[in-house]
Amino acid sequence: MTTYSIKEIYYTLQGEGIQAGRAALFCRFAGCNLWSGLEKDRLGAQCNFCDTDFLGTNGENGGRFKTASELARHANKFWPDETTKKFIVLTGGEPMLQVDSSLISELHNLNFEIAIETNGTIICPPEIDWICVSPKAGTKIAQKTGNELKVIYPQPELNFSKLLDLSFEYFLIQPMDGPDAEENTAASVEFCKENPNWRLSLQTHKQLGLK
Numbered sequence: 001m002t003t004y005s006i007k008e009i010y011y012t013l014q015g016e017g018i019q020a021g022r023a024a025l026f027c028r029f030a031g032c033n034l035w036s037g038l039e040k041d042r043l044g045a046q047c048n049f050c051d052t053d054f055l056g057t058n059g060e061n062g063g064r065f066k067t068a069s070e071l072a073r074h075a076n077k078f079w080p081d082e083t084t085k086k087f088i089v090l091t092g093g094e095p096m097l098q099v100d101s102s103l104i105s106e107l108h109n110l111n112f113e114i115a116i117e118t119n120g121t122i123i124c125p126p127e128i129d130w131i132c133v134s135p136k137a138g139t140k141i142a143q144k145t146g147n148e149l150k151v152i153y154p155q156p157e158l159n160f161s162k163l164l165d166l167s168f169e170y171f172l173i174q175p176m177d178g179p180d181a182e183e184n185t186a187a188s189v190e191f192c193k194e195n196p197n198w199r200l201s202l203q204t205h206k207q208l209g210l211k
């Protein structure tokens with residue numbers, strides 16, 4: 001039985017959030033619990049702004065892996081140099097549909113520092129080194145602690161003052177991409193000026209033409 005379905009794995013720079021600019025191996029898990037469309041039909045998605053292709057296992061270095069060890073060893077092949085500090089970002093889709101303690105342990109055994117980017121609806125294993133939660137309006141946040149809370153802006157239904165009660169080191173606003181990206185960026189800048197507890201996060205990988 002297949003345990004892990006991976007859309008793609010690639011080496012790049014983390015483009016957004018507090019760790020922006022850092023070399024990272026991205027491991028994108030297939031599937032998301034906040035997306036209910038059929039193939040390429042995103043009607044019915046709770047996140048109608050989703051800009052990620054996380055369907056299937058047919059991306060770069062993607063595939064199905066029967067064990068945590070098999071997946072960890074596969075991912076490790078794409079880190080360029082064993083002598084450097086290794087950093088992997090588990091993302092999706094929603095990685096917490098598949099990430100478990102045995103995968104975290106196998107990646108730690110290979111000396112990876114591990115970050116996760118999650119929508120926060122499922123509690124993460126505590127051994128993960130860096131937890132980034134990106135909450136979506138209309139969902140219940142289960143993962144209430146972590147390193148960064150990164151909110152796609154605007155999401156009018158979210159209560160930003162209440163989000164500040166959660167236990168995170170950094171609170172970030174990231175402009176929603178798409179046809180209104182310019183307007184959303186200007187609004188995000190204003191929001192951060194008016195609410196200094198929040199910092200601006202930009203998707204610099206898109207500006208740089210990185211994946």
Ligand code: SF4
Pocket residue numbers: 032033034035045046047049050051052054092093094119136
């Ligand atoms: S939670 Fe993230 S990956 Fe899932 S549908 Fe929403 S934006 Fe897309």
